[in-house]
Amino acid sequence: MKIINIVGARPNFMKIAPLMKEMRKHAGIDALLVHTGQHYDVSMAGQFFEDLQIALPDVSLEVGSGSHAYQTGEVMKRLEPILERERPDVVIVVGDVNSTLGAALTAAKLQIQVAHVEAGLRSFDRSMPEEINRLLTDAVSDYLFVTEDSGRRNLLAEGISEDKIFFVGNVMIDSLETSRRLWARSAILDHLGLKKGQYGVVTLHRPSNVDDLSILKGLIGALADVAQQQPIVFPAHPRTKKSLESIPELRSMMYFDDGPTPSRGIHCMDPIGYLDFMSLVANARLVLTDSGGIQEETTVLGIPCLTLRENTERPITVTHGTNRVVGSSPARITAEVARVLKAPLPTPIPPPLWDGQASQRIVAVLLEHDAGRCRPSRPS
Ligand code: UD1
Numbered sequence: 001m002k003i004i005n006i007v008g009a010r011p012n013f014m015k016i017a018p019l020m021k022e023m024r025k026h027a028g029i030d031a032l033l034v035h036t037g038q039h040y041d042v043s044m045a046g047q048f049f050e051d052l053q054i055a056l057p058d059v060s061l062e063v064g065s066g067s068h069a070y071q072t073g074e075v076m077k078r079l080e081p082i083l084e085r086e087r088p089d090v091v092i093v094v095g096d097v098n099s100t101l102g103a104a105l106t107a108a109k110l111q112i113q114v115a116h117v118e119a120g121l122r123s124f125d126r127s128m129p130e131e132i133n134r135l136l137t138d139a140v141s142d143y144l145f146v147t148e149d150s151g152r153r154n155l156l157a158e159g160i161s162e163d164k165i166f167f168v169g170n171v172m173i174d175s176l177e178t179s180r181r182l183w184a185r186s187a188i189l190d191h192l193g194l195k196k197g198q199y200g201v202v203t204l205h206r207p208s209n210v211d212d213l214s215i216l217k218g219l220i221g222a223l224a225d226v227a228q229q230q231p232i233v234f235p236a237h238p239r240t241k242k243s244l245e246s247i248p249e250l251r252s253m254m255y256f257d258d259g260p261t262p263s264r265g266i267h268c269m270d271p272i273g274y275l276d277f278m279s280l281v282a283n284a285r286l287v288l289t290d291s292g293g294i295q296e297e298t299t300v301l302g303i304p305c306l307t308l309r310e311n312t313e314r315p316i317t318v319t320h321g322t323n324r325v326v327g328s329s330p331a332r333i334t335a336e337v338a339r340v341l342k343a344p345l346p347t348p349i350p351p352p353l354w355d356g357q358a359s360q361r362i363v364a365v366l367l368e369h370d371a372g373r374c375r376p377s378r379p380s
Contacts, residue, residue: 001029001372004088004107007057008036008075008099011293013048014274015094015117018174018359020054026363034082036075036099037062041238047273051182052175068098068129075102083110089372090115093137094171096130096292101137108140113372117171117362119144120151121292121313127208130292134313143369143376145362147296148316148351164376168361169353172293173300177356179275186279188272192233193260196283197345199230200337202266205237206290208328209308215328216243217250219308222330223266223288224253226337231261232288233280234268244268286340288333295323302348304340306333320351 003023007016016033023031035057039045049056061078063071075098083091083106091107093100094117107114119138123131138144138155146152147170155165189196202223210216223232234254236244244250254266261267272280281287281297286304289295295314298305299321307325317323326336353361369376 001090001366001370002086002088003029003031003090003092003366003371004083004086005031005033005092006036006079006099006103007033007094008038008063008103009095009097010039010044010048010271011291012094012097012099013045013052013054014175014293015171016092017052017054018171018178019092019094019117019362021178022359022363026367028367029363032058032086032088034059034061034079034103036079036102037064038071038075038097038099040064041271043271043273044238051274052179063099071098072102072105075099076106079103079106080110083107083112088112090143090366092117093141094118096121096133096137098129098133101133104137104140113142113375114140115143115145115362115366115371116141117145118147118151120146120153120155120165121148122150122154123311123313125311129207131313143365143371145358145365147354147358148314150315166361166365167353168365169355169358170296170351171358171362172296173350173354174356174359175274176278176297176300179278183275183278183282186276188276188279189283191260192267194231194233194280194283197285199261199284200226200232201280201284201287201289202232202234203237203287203289203291203294204234204240204308206309207239209290210237210240210243213243213247217247218330219328219333220244220250220253220266222333225330225334226288227266228264229341230285231264232266233261234266235270235272235277235280236268237271241268241270285345286337288337295321296354298322300348300350300354302346304343304346306336306340308333316351320349322346322348
C-alpha cells in the first residue's frame with residue numbers, strides 16, 4: 001500500500017509524526033512524506049522535524065505564505081504532478097489548515113482515496129478559515145478518523161455515511177506520550193528562570209484576535225493585569241509578532257528578549273519548539289490560548305486552560321477536560337483567571353481513546369480495509 005502523508009503547518013507535525021512511525025513498522029506500507037511549506041521558518045517547522053524525529057520530507061512543495069486562495073491553489077498545483085507520478089493508494093491529511101484542504105481536493109479529483117485525521121470537529125463558525133477547511137476536507141474524504149464523539153455526530157448530521165467514520169482517538173496525544181521522557185528533560189524552565197506552577201503560558205494567533213488591533217489591545221491589557229500576580233510567558237507566532245510590533249503602546253507592556261523571565265509581567269519571545277513548549281505547558285499554573293491543539297494537550301496534562309475564543313470545535317476538552325471557553329472580553333478573562341488561581345489543580349482525566357495508540361488504530365483500519373483498493377465499509 002502506498003501512502004502519501006501531507007504536512008504543511010506547525011500543528012500538523014505532531015499529528016503526522018506518530019503516523020509515519022507506525023507506518024514504517026509495516027513492511028507492506030510504502031509511506032512518503034510531502035511538506036507543502038505553508039510554514040517554513042525553523043521555529044515554525046524545522047525544529048519540529050528535529051524534536052519529533054520526523055524523517056526529512058520526500059518532497060517539499062515550498063508554497064510559503066500568501067492569501068488563502070494562493071496557499072490552497074499553490075498546494076493543489078504543486079501536489080498534482082507528484083500524485084500523478086506516485087499514484088498512491090491513499091493520501092493522508094491531518095487537521096484543518098489550508099494545506100489540508102488543498103491536498104485533499106487534489107487527491108479527490110485524481111480519484112485517489114483521502115483519509116482525514118481529526119475529522120468532524122466543528123466550531124459552527126464559518127468566519128474561521130479552519131471551519132471551511134474542515135467542512136470541505138471531510139466532504140471529499142473516504143476515511144474520516146475522529147478524535148471524539150462530537151466528530152462522529154457532526155459528520156452523521158452532514159450526511160456522511162457511518163461506514164466511513166472511525167473513532168480512533170487523538171494522534172496529537174500519541175506524540176505527547178511518546179516524547180514525554182524527552183520533554184520532561186527540557187531545560188526551558190531553568191533557562192527562563194521559572195518555577196513549576198508559578199507562571200502562566202499564553203499563545204495567540206487567530207486572525208480574529210491578532211489582526212484586529214482593538215481586540216489585541218484588550219487582550220494584552222488583560223494579560224498585563226494577570227501578569228502582575230505571576231509572570232506570563234508568551235511565545236509569539238510571526239503573525240502575532242507583526243501586530244504587536246505595529247503598536248508601540250503594546251510593545252512597551254512586554255519584555256522582548258531571550259533572557260530569564262522577570263518575576264512579573266509578560267515575557268514575549270519567538271515561537272519555541274515542541275519539546276520545550278510541552279515542558280512549559282506541563283509545568284504551568286494555567287494556559288491562555290486561542291489554539292485548538294493546546295486545548296487538547298492541557299486536558300491530558302491536567303493544566304487549566306482558558307480559551308480566548310467564542311467557541312471551540314473540541315467540546316470534549318470542556319466536558320471532560322480542563323478547558324473553559326472565555327472569549328476575548330478583558331473583564332471576563334481577568335475574572336476567570338482569578339477563579340482558576342483560587343481552585344486546586346485539576347486531576348487529568350484523558351478523554352476516551354486519548355491513550356497514545358491512535359496511530360496504531362488508524363494504520364490498522366487502513367490495512368484491514370485494503371485502503372486504495374476498496375471503499376471503506378464495516379464488516380457485518
Ligand atoms: C495557520 C493555519 C491555522 C493554524 C496555524 C498554526 C490556515 C488557514 N491557518 O495559520 O489553522 O492554527 O497555522 O500556526 O491554514 N509566517 C512566518 N513564518 C512561517 C509561517 C508563517 O513568518 O514559517 C508568517 C507569514 O507572515 C504569514 C503569517 O505568518 O503570512 C501567517 O501564516 P499562515 O500560514 O498564512 O497562517 P497562520 O496564521 O500560521
